[in-house]
Each structure stands twice: as structure tokens, then as C-alpha cells.
Amino acid sequence: MLKKVLVANRGEIALRIIRACRELGIRSVAVYSDADARAPHVREADEAVHIGASPSSESYLVGERLIQAALRTGADAVHPGYGFLSEREWFARAVRDAGLVWVGPPAEAIAAMGSKTAARTLAIAAGTPVVPGTTTALRDAAEAMEVARTFGYPVLLKAAAGGGGKGMRVVRAESEIATALEQAQREAKNSFGDDAVYVEKYIEGPRHVEIQVLGDMHGTMLHLGERECSVQRRHQKMIEEAPSVAVSPELRARMGAAAVAAAKAAGYVNAGTCEFLLDAKGEFYFLEMNTRIQVEHPVTELVTGIDLVQWQLRIASGEKLPFVQSEIVPRGWAIECRITSEDAANGFLPSTGRISYLKVPSGPGVRWDGGIEEGSEVGLFYDPMLAKLIVWAPTRESAVERMHRALLELTIEGVETSRDFHVRVMEDADFKAGAIEIQWLERRLPSLIAVAPTAEEVRIAAIAGALFAERDRSAPPVAGTSATSAAPATESSNWLRTARAEGLR
Numbered sequence: 001m002l003k004k005v006l007v008a009n010r011g012e013i014a015l016r017i018i019r020a021c022r023e024l025g026i027r028s029v030a031v032y033s034d035a036d037a038r039a040p041h042v043r044e045a046d047e048a049v050h051i052g053a054s055p056s057s058e059s060y061l062v063g064e065r066l067i068q069a070a071l072r073t074g075a076d077a078v079h080p081g082y083g084f085l086s087e088r089e090w091f092a093r094a095v096r097d098a099g100l101v102w103v104g105p106p107a108e109a110i111a112a113m114g115s116k117t118a119a120r121t122l123a124i125a126a127g128t129p130v131v132p133g134t135t136t137a138l139r140d141a142a143e144a145m146e147v148a149r150t151f152g153y154p155v156l157l158k159a160a161a162g163g164g165g166k167g168m169r170v171v172r173a174e175s176e177i178a179t180a181l182e183q184a185q186r187e188a189k190n191s192f193g194d195d196a197v198y199v200e201k202y203i204e205g206p207r208h209v210e211i212q213v214l215g216d217m218h219g220t221m222l223h224l225g226e227r228e229c230s231v232q233r234r235h236q237k238m239i240e241e242a243p244s245v246a247v248s249p250e251l252r253a254r255m256g257a258a259a260v261a262a263a264k265a266a267g268y269v270n271a272g273t274c275e276f277l278l279d280a281k282g283e284f285y286f287l288e289m290n291t292r293i294q295v296e297h298p299v300t301e302l303v304t305g306i307d308l309v310q311w312q313l314r315i316a317s318g319e320k321l322p323f324v325q326s327e328i329v330p331r332g333w334a335i336e337c338r339i340t341s342e343d344a345a346n347g348f349l350p351s352t353g354r355i356s357y358l359k360v361p362s363g364p365g366v367r368w369d370g371g372i373e374e375g376s377e378v379g380l381f382y383d384p385m386l387a388k389l390i391v392w393a394p395t396r397e398s399a400v401e402r403m404h405r406a407l408l409e410l411t412i413e414g415v416e417t418s419r420d421f422h423v424r425v426m427e428d429a430d431f432k433a434g435a436i437e438i439q440w441l442e443r444r445l446p447s448l449i450a451v452a453p454t455a456e457e458v459r460i461a462a463i464a465g466a467l468f469a470e471r472d473r474s475a476p477p478v479a480g481t482s483a484t485s486a487a488p489a490t491e492s493s494n495w496l497r498t499a500r501a502e503g504l505r
């Protein structure tokens with residue numbers, strides 16, 4: 001078994017890995033930038049190494065410093081988490097060349113799945129269905145038009161090196177294609193340093209369903225069923241669940257087999273995810289493979305009972321998987337909400353500040369994978385995801401209710417968060433019915449945000465109103481808190497803020 005692991009990441013995923021290490025008796029080494037000097041992951045690890053200034057380009061993205069930190073502390077392995085350098089073939093290779101174990105797939109497998117076009121080529125060869133489109137970069141607009149004509153509009157231009165929904169353009173008519181191609185190429189160049197853009201058929205109204213795979217070094221490759229990640233904004237996931245209402249045991253077996261075939265074709269080892277689009281007819285199309293642990297891995301852990309991060313470490317230590325495919329059957333339902341420092345009511349504007357108060361939900365079936373605590377500074381250096389709230393319950397209906405309850409227990413003061421947005425989704429009739437697909441949220445968002453306040457907001461506004469009215473009777477009015485017992489609905493968020501500021505929550 002590995003003895004000491006350097007965790008080349010920050011925030012909730014660094015803590016998640018440190019916890020898995022501790023449970024396995026492995027020592028952990030955290031790394032941190034200036035901004036993270038007092039972050040929880042630094043304190044929770046057995047050791048910590050300062051690696052540079054706050055911008056990630058001067059710390060978490062400097063491979064050489066991470067490797068030096070591992071060598072200096074006598075670590076025998078590096079766990080990259082997700083994001084940062086987790087999917088960089090050169091980094092996986094450099095870690096290996098330094099005599100360290102990479103807790104992830106071989107560098108060659110990362111390379112094979114590294115660009116969307118390479119992954120498509122590989123999937124086609126493995127017999128895994130892909131979205132109709134090209135497998136090479138477009139030369140020019142004329143070629144894009146020619147290809148688009150063969151399968152018809154709308155089409156999607158995509159950056160081969162893409163990630164995080166960047167470098168993507170939907171094109172609905174031939175007249176738009178030249179401009180869209182230029183824009184996609186420019187964005188791809190800026191974001192990934194590579195302007196290769198290819199074209200796919202744009203599938204209308206599919207679900208995003210992905211399959212978790214897990215393979216050891218001894219030739220076993222299994223799938224752990226699906227995650228439904230259709231609740232997306234700007235091609236980015238907001239809420240994930242397992243299993244999916246749209247996936248029958250028979251379809252799960254077929255999608256699982258397709259994912260295992262693609263992973264095997266890439267010589268894959270360790271945990272990975274094959275992403276698919278699933279259309280209303282039950283046809284599925286491979287999108288790409290993520291060659292790392294994913295943000296949404298906990299929902300799979302909760303329905304399968306398999307600790308994915310522990311298994312990443314055990315596989316990297318050379319252990320054999322003790323399960324067989326037929327034993328892996330999802331039990332109950334799990335949902336995850338990404339709690340971000342974004343103000344949903346204001347176009348998801350990033351919010352910064354100091355967490356002045358934090359109340360974390362608990363009780364039956366609730367899991368909090370967080371990277372913050374009271375006193376944490378939330379800046380703009382890193383991803384706005386503060387934490388993940390995950391619940392498990394026997395049925396989807398009870399999981400939605402449990403998530404709603406847990407979200408109401410959650411209080412974060414000091415920055416705006418996506419918490420209220422999630423409360424609204426849990427109260428939404430479409431979501432409750434599982435009637436979601438990848439464009440659902442974008443369509444629903446304006447009404448979701450603009451609607452009347454949530455039941456909880458109404459209750460709090462009423463209490464606040466009554467209390468302030470009572471206080472105003474005995475004291476002179478304070479600016480900004482003058483109370484009227486019948487506050488209009490649109491003022492409820494002000495009421496809420498005032499109530500919070502007054503320490504009522």
C-alpha cells in the first residue's frame with residue numbers, strides 16, 4: 001500500500017482525498033498557495049508545503065513545484081484530484097519519471113482520451129456509438145459547411161481540447177457558420193492554447209448521462225452505473241444524481257458495456273468517466289472520457305457503497321478489484337447540489353468575501369463535502385465551488401425532499417451562494433418529475449429566479465416583519481429596517497438579508 005500521498009489540489013477535493021488517505025492509513029501532504037495558507041485542507045493533512053503565489057498559474061499549475069514538494073516530503077505518490085493538472089499527460093508522465101506513483105490512469109491513456117477528436121476516433125474503433133460528426137479539426141468554414149450539410153442543422157462546433165463548456169458554438173443555419181467557427185477557434189486558442197475545432201450534430205433535448213468506470217492493473221474493468229447530469233447552465237453541471245430516471249437495467253448494461261469497451265481500448269486503469277448524450281428514443285452517443293475523479297463522484301459512492309477515492313488509492317497501490325459486475329447494482333437514490341459562491345439572482349455573478357457564518361446540514365442521509373469554514377476568504381483566484389451537498393434516500397422522491405430539507409438547514413453568510421437556486425429547483429414540478437434534459441435549466445431559469453419567494457423565504461420574511469414591527473413599536477426606527485407587516489413578495493430577499501443581518505438565522 002502507498003505510504004504517503006501528495007495531494008496536488010485544494011478545496012473540497014483535497015479534503016476528500018486526505019480523508020480517504022487517513023481511512024486507509026496513508027499519510028497525506030497538502031500543498032497550498034498564499035491565498036490558501038489557512039485553508040482547511042492544509043490543516044487536515046499530515047504535512048503541508050507552500051508552493052507559491054495565489055494565482056494557480058504560480059502554484060497549483062506549476063508541475064515542477066508539486067513534484068519537488070512530493071520528493072522533499074518523501075511522498076511515494078501524487079493524487080491530482082480534478083481540474084488543475086489532473087488531465088495533463090505531461091504531468092502524469094513527469095510524476096512517473098520522478099519515480100512517483102500517479103493516482104490515476106497511465107499517461108498514455110490520458111493522451112488517448114486527451115482530445116475530444118482522439119477520444120471519438122478511439123470510441124468508434126471500440127464500437128461505441130458517438131455523436132455524428134468529424135474526428136479531425138476543421139480546415140475552414142467551407143469544410144464546416146460541407147460536413148454540416150451531410151447531417152443537417154443545427155450543428156455544434158467544439159474545441160478538440162475543450163473542457164468546462166468552453167469553445168462551443170451552436171450553429172442553426174449555414175449563414176452563421178463562418179463567424180461561429182472564428183469565435184470558437186479564438187475561444188479555444190485562448191482557453192486551451194489550441195485552436196482545433198471540429199463539428200458534431202447538435203442533439204436537441206438529450207440527457208447527459210455518464211458512466212463511472214473502475215479498472216485495476218490486473219485486467220479487470222467494471223462500470224458502476226450512471227449519473228444523470230442534465231441540470232446544466234452554459235454546458236456546466238449544477239445538480240447530479242444517480243441513478244437516472246431514464247435508464248433501465250437493460251440500458252445501464254448496454255451503456256456500461258460501451259463505456260468499458262472505450263476504456264479498455266484506451267488501456268485505461270483507475271477511475272474514469274465516459275460521458276454520453278441519451279436521446280428521448282433511448283439512443284446514446286459517446287461524448288468524451290474524463291480521465292480523473294469527477295466532482296459528482298459521491299452520488300455513485302452513495303448508491304453503490306463503493307468508495308471511489310479509496311479505490312483510486314488501492315488500485316494505484318496494485319490491489320485487485322474484489323467485485324464482479326453483477327454485484328454492482330444501484331441501491332436507492334443520491335442527489336448532489338454544487339454550492340457555489342455565485343449569485344443566481346444576478347446572472348450567477350461570482351461573489352467574494354469572508355464566510356462570517358456557516359451552518360452545515362446534517363441528519364439522516366446527508367453528506368457535506370466542503371472546502372470552506374467560518375473565516376474562509378472567498379476570492380476570485382479559484383473555482384467558485386465552495387462545497388457539495390449530497391443526500392441519499394431510498395427513492396428519488398424522498399431524496400428530493402431530503403435535499404430540500406438539507407438545503408434549508410444550510411446557512412452561509414458573507415458571500416452570495418447558489419443555495420437558494422437549488423432550493424427552487426427542488427421545489428420545481430419538472431425537476432420533481434425527473435422531466436429534465438440538458439437545455440431544461442436554461443429554459444426554466446428566468447422563471448425559476450423571478451418567481452415568488454420560496455416557502456421558507458415567505459416564512460422568514462413574515463417572522464422578520466413581525467419582529468421588526470414589534471421592535472419599532474418600542475424603539476426609534478433604524479434606517480433600512482422600517483417594518484411593514486405586509487412586505488411585497490419582491491422585497492422578500494431584502495427581508496431575508498435584513499433578517500440574516502439581524503441574526504435571526
Ligand code: ADP
Nearest residue numbers: 162163164165166200201202203208235287438
Ligand atoms: P466539455 O468538455 O467542455 O464539458 P462536453 O463534450 O463534455 O464538453 O459537453 C458539455 C455539455 O455540452 C454536454 O453535457 C451537453 O450538455 C452539451 N453538448 C455537448 N455536445 C453536444 C451535442 N453534440 N449536442 C447537444 N449538446 C451537446
